[in-house]
Amino acid sequence: MKIVKTIEEVRKCIMEWRREGLSIGFIPTMGYLHEGHQSLINQADENDRIVLSIFVNPMQFGPQEDLASYPRDLERDSRLCEENGVDLIFHPEPEEMYEADFCSYADMSVLTEELCGLSRPVHFRGVCTVVLKLFNIVTPDRAYFGEKDAQQLAIIKRMVRDLNINVEVIGCPIIRERDGVAKSSRNTYLNAEERxxxxxxxxxxxxxxxxIKDGERDAAVLIKVMKKYIEKEPxxxxxYLKAVDAMSMSQVDKLDRRVLVAMAVFIGKSRLIDNFTFDFEE
Known part of the structure; x- marks a missing residue:
């Protein structure tokens, strides 16, 4: 397994693999890998080569967010990658990804205006820009994203469609702890009581x-009951806690299509996200 820090090194490796006719799977991450990332790597094993990026992208963090304190451990991450068959880690510095006079962005409307986009207004412009750059650098056949970040997954899929990017975007199921908590790097911020x-x-x-299984089809009733349960926890x-159309991310009144029920909840100072989807057209 190689660890490289420059775009030039990545492109050289990719060029060599392409000459051999090899397929490439790609997993973009911000590091501090866990079992959720491991499941993405396992899914990417359907390709001949696996590339994983570790880059804490400053562009997707707001002024008051946790860029400086975001957990980092390259040695630990490298070990997990090597044990699970990753062929190349791309671990650039911000200066490698963004020139000092950088001024070009990938932006999106509609899908970014609900859920996380409301409370983190710069977030998805940063996500779209860095993912588009990474797609251009790695040129993968397939890219893998976790369904825990459901809005992000929908946005990336739409960006790929709208901009005719030649990559297949694959969503992978949420991996949970035994008590149901979704695996996340931010879980490390929780103290014992918060956990x-x-x-x-x-x-x-x-x-x-x-x-829903018992027949409820009024989104307002669903959200009210779920909120009441969460609010019992001091x-x-x-x-946010909303029911939205799983394709457009627009709020729904009736549960009569493929619906995403998504939430972001602060436990102490840590902001956790989770979701589920339900397809009423099946």
Whole structure:
């Protein structure tokens, strides 16, 4: 396994693999890898070569967000990658990805205006820009993203479609702890008391799924019941909890199509996200 820090080195490796007719799977990450990332690597094993990027992208963090404190451990990440068959880690510095006079962005409307886009207004411009750059650098056949970041996945799929990018975007299921908490690098921010409170997100999801299976089709009722459950936890503060169209990210009143029920909840100072989808057209 190679670890490279420059775009030139990545392109050289890719060129050699392309000459051999090899397919390439790609996993963009911000590092501090966990079992969720490992599941993406396992899925990417359907390709001849696997590239994983580790880059804490400053462009997707707002002024008051956790860029400086975001967890980093390249040695640990490298070990997990090597054990799971990654062929190349791309680990650039910000200066390698963004020139001092950088002024070109990939932006999107509509899909970015709900959910995380409301409370993190610069976030998705940063995500789209860095993912587009990484796609141009790595030129993968397939790229793998976790379904925990459901809005991000929908946005990347739309960007690929709208801009005719020649890559297949594959969503992979949420990986959870035994108590249902979605695996996330930000879980490391939780203290012992907060960690005990964190399963409240998954508990609300279980309640929401049962309501739907029992016949509830009013989105407002669904959200009200789920919110009431979360608000019983003193350490939980809801950022958002909404039912939206899974394709357009627009809010829905009736549960009568493929719906994404997504939430962001602060547990203490840590902002956790989770979601589930339900397809009413099946």
């Amino acid at each position: 005990k409170a964190a399963p409240v997100l998954y508990g609300s999801i279980q309640i929401g799924k049962k309501l 350490l939980a503060k809801i950022d």
